[in-house]
Amino acid sequence: MRTKKNILYSTFIGLNVEIVNSSQHALIGTKGRIVDETKNLIIIEKENGKEVKLPKVACTFRLTLDDGSTVDIEGKRVAFRPHERPKKV
Structure with a gap:
């Protein structure tokens, strides 16, 4: 389960x-x-079904976690490939 304590090490x-x-x-x-993530982008699907690519370093993201709580994350802190993030954060 993704929590505020482990979200930086988890997939988004x-x-x-x-x-x-x-x-x-x-x-x-x-x-x-969030439908995909790369080193520099987070790709989301909006309610209308349209996919939007968001640059990590330019944004602060408010993620809604599995338990319904929210956490704000500066994109520049997670501007790594998802599988590399646990080693670099």
């Missing part, structure tokens, strides 16, 4: 996300479910 795929801060102001407020 399947979690709901909202952009709460970004250097690209048009992205703020964007919401959806």
Whole structure:
């Protein structure tokens, strides 16, 4: 189970996300479910089914965890490939 303590070491795929801060102001407020993640991007599917690619380093993400709680994560802290993140965080 993904919690606030272990989220940086876990995969984000399947979690709901909202952009709460970004250097690209048009992205703020964007919401959806994470469907994929790369070193530099988080890819979400919005409610209308459209996929949007979000740059990690430009955004602060609010993730809704499995228990319903939320956690804010600065994208620059997780700008690694998902399988490399546990070694580098």
